[in-house]
Amino acid sequence: MAEHVGQRIGYARASSTDQNLARQITALGQVHRLFEEKQSGARRDGRTALAEMIAYAREGDTVVVSSMDRLARSVVDLNQIVGELVTKGLVVEFVNERVTFRPGTTDAFAEFQLNIMASFAQLERAIAKERQAEGIRAAKARGVYAGSVGRQAG
Incomplete structure (x- = not known):
């Protein structure tokens, strides 16, 4: 059998x-x-392309993502997803941050950067949700709120 x-x-x-x-x-x-x-x-639920990518990728592959916040918007999810991919034998490369995670290696600075960037993404999402809620309250107070459009920031 040929090596992958x-x-x-x-x-x-x-x-x-x-x-x-x-x-x-x-x-x-x-x-x-x-x-x-x-x-x-914001959450991993309902992200079918992410699930398909994880199922498709095989040991020795490299998963390339433009930025950490594109993979996940929470510290927990980003750590879990990167950990799952690396445990599966995949290299994970984040282009904008110039950070790469490889199976069998530990890079304390890369892990630090992962957690800092994930924290910023999580904070950014929380602030956006807070602003959205403030806007809805203000619209309701003016009597012009038409209801939810069903979209989520993240």
């Missing part, structure tokens, strides 16, 4: 359907397979 030659697998995510993935896809560069989704990164 690692593929570069791209993952791109936007929070909503009206956002464009072109800039992320360009940042990923040449990939063998690209997984795209337009879904909030």
Whole structure:
């Protein structure tokens, strides 16, 4: 049986359907397979492209993501996803942060950066939700609130 030659697998995510993935896809560069989704990164639930990418990727592959906040918007989720991928024998490369995680290696600075960047993404999402709630309260007070549009920031 021939040994698996690692593929570069791209993952791109936007929070909503009206956002464009072109800039992320360009940042990923040449990939063998690209997984795209337009879904909030607040939680892992419902992120079918992420689940498909994890199922597809094999030991020796490299998962390329433009930025850490595209993979997850919480410290816990980002650590879990990166840990799961590395445990599976995958290299995880974040283009914008210039950080790579490899199986069998430990890089304290990379782990620190992962947690700091995930913390910023989590804070950014919390602030956006707070502003959205303030806007809704103000609209209700003016009598112009028409209800939920069903979109989530993230």
